[in-house]
Amino acid sequence: MSTNESPEQTHVVVLHSARPLEVDPSDTYPEHRITVLTDGPPVEVAKDLERPDTVSMPRSEWHDQLVRWARGGPIEVVTFDEDCALICTELRATLGLDEGAPT
Known part of the structure; x- marks a missing residue:
């Protein structure tokens, strides 16, 4: 999965915690930059998918990010x-x- 960065492009941030992704976010949002924001280990984000760009931090820091x-x-x-x-x-x-908007 690739993420093309452009100022006009919407940055879709997928919040993640416990359940590994079963759907590739780039399939749902093909024209957008995708980042998964998780409060868990980055390796736990995607089970049978290529892992998207992932940032791991405590939930208390999500808003500021x-x-x-x-x-x-x-x-x-x-x-x-x-x-x-x-x-x-x-x-x-x-x-x-x-x-x-979808959650």
């Missing part, structure tokens, strides 16, 4: 992990992102 990325251009925050559904909703709200 997302703000830094948002300064660089459009950002979208999503999750495929039930353990991250609530924090995804909260972070989207604090970043001013639409409520209706």
